Amino acid sequence: MKKRLGLLTSGGDCGGLNAVIRAVTRHAVFTYGWEVLGVRDGTIGLLSRPPDVEPLDPEKLDAAMMRLGGTILGTTNKRDPFSFAIADGSVVDRSAEVIEGYHALSLDALIGIGGDGSFAILRRLARQGGIPFVGIPKTIDNDVRGTETSIGHDTAVWVATEALDRLQPTAASHDRVMVLEVMGRDAGHIAIAAGIAGGADIVLIPEIPYRLERVAAHIDTLRRQGRNFALVIAAESVKSPEGHAVYRHHPGGGKSYGGVGAVLADAIARLTGAETRVTVLGHVQRGGQPTPWDRLLASAFGVAAVDLVAAGRFDRMVAWQNRRVIDVPLEEATSGPHLVDPQGPHVRTARGLGICFGDG
Ligand code: F6P
Numbered sequence: 001m002k003k004r005l006g007l008l009t010s011g012g013d014c015g016g017l018n019a020v021i022r023a024v025t026r027h028a029v030f031t032y033g034w035e036v037l038g039v040r041d042g043t044i045g046l047l048s049r050p051p052d053v054e055p056l057d058p059e060k061l062d063a064a065m066m067r068l069g070g071t072i073l074g075t076t077n078k079r080d081p082f083s084f085a086i087a088d089g090s091v092v093d094r095s096a097e098v099i100e101g102y103h104a105l106s107l108d109a110l111i112g113i114g115g116d117g118s119f120a121i122l123r124r125l126a127r128q129g130g131i132p133f134v135g136i137p138k139t140i141d142n143d144v145r146g147t148e149t150s151i152g153h154d155t156a157v158w159v160a161t162e163a164l165d166r167l168q169p170t171a172a173s174h175d176r177v178m179v180l181e182v183m184g185r186d187a188g189h190i191a192i193a194a195g196i197a198g199g200a201d202i203v204l205i206p207e208i209p210y211r212l213e214r215v216a217a218h219i220d221t222l223r224r225q226g227r228n229f230a231l232v233i234a235a236e237s238v239k240s241p242e243g244h245a246v247y248r249h250h251p252g253g254g255k256s257y258g259g260v261g262a263v264l265a266d267a268i269a270r271l272t273g274a275e276t277r278v279t280v281l282g283h284v285q286r287g288g289q290p291t292p293w294d295r296l297l298a299s300a301f302g303v304a305a306v307d308l309v310a311a312g313r314f315d316r317m318v319a320w321q322n323r324r325v326i327d328v329p330l331e332e333a334t335s336g337p338h339l340v341d342p343q344g345p346h347v348r349t350a351r352g353l354g355i356c357f358g359d360g
Helices: 017-031 095-104 116-129 153-174 189-197 212-224 260-272 292-310 345-352
Strands: 004-009 035-039 053-055 109-114 133-137 176-182 202-204 230-235 247-249 255-257 275-280 316-321 324-329
Touching: 004 017, 017 035, 017 109, 017 292, 095 116, 109 116, 109 292, 116 133, 133 292, 153 176, 153 189, 153 230, 153 275, 153 292, 176 189, 176 260, 189 202, 189 230, 189 345, 202 212, 212 230, 212 260, 230 260, 260 275, 292 316, 292 324
Parallel strands: 004 035, 004 109, 109 133, 133 316, 176 230, 176 275, 202 230
Antiparallel strands: 035 053, 247 255, 316 324
């Protein structure tokens, strides 16, 4: 029977989303003969009347899609339909409208590409509205449980590594301590991976509390060893030396992490007398061309998610474990963030290389 599949992207964008859209559509249409409707702007598209969707044509989703950053479907990381902010500032539950929008399209199943926050919402909608749902994990932060890695993380690590590569020569030319602030809302996966790959001297992640004196002592040790510069990489969610989260407050309301790099750079300058500079990578980590690995992972996840729908296996998420695609219960993926293990392989590798976490 010809099925009709809904496909949406939800949460912050990242490298590889268009490659997944391509893979889902091609496999669903070419292998199974189904139809795929792309839903615009995540669940927002299902709130519109009529629902805001576009039929996805596999012939148009050529290899150029793999090179394209962002998501052609649009996305949102704000508008939770269970607590939807309206113009007067109050919050209403619009979940029933989203469910109604889904059913109005006569869809047989919905595939959502998202992170743990999006999955929590989409799973709740699916259970409440009888929606057969399959999830595909994406997030530059790599904090989704049940999968070793998610689409977009590798691209972000690549960008952050390249930033360190570019900061090193200018740091060495000017005898400076360079602080690079990278994204990572709950977890320090980007900071530690790029820190190792890009040759950082100091890696600060939320999972390992640091003391500024330790950071300063490490910089002094490097100096005594003849080094005239240092590279520090810090996840945005690392606390200030006084123990506060550092946020940027948006004029329209809401806040997001941002600014701890500058706080750290100033504090390091005061304590060591070094000249410091700060670079905040921000959304540069999310855009641009996806790495080959993100394209491959996106393609593998997209194909596997369509196969799950074909097999009638729902409330599951495709995942990468032990060099292959498997699937896990969505409940596992939404059971809290997957953090950097302070005793895990990356931390052991970093410590083995002499990288300082500012602890101990
Ligand atoms: O979760 C992905 C992420 O990029 C985080 O690393 C970051 O804190 C957040 O999204 C930024 O969100 P926004 O796009 O709303 O600025």
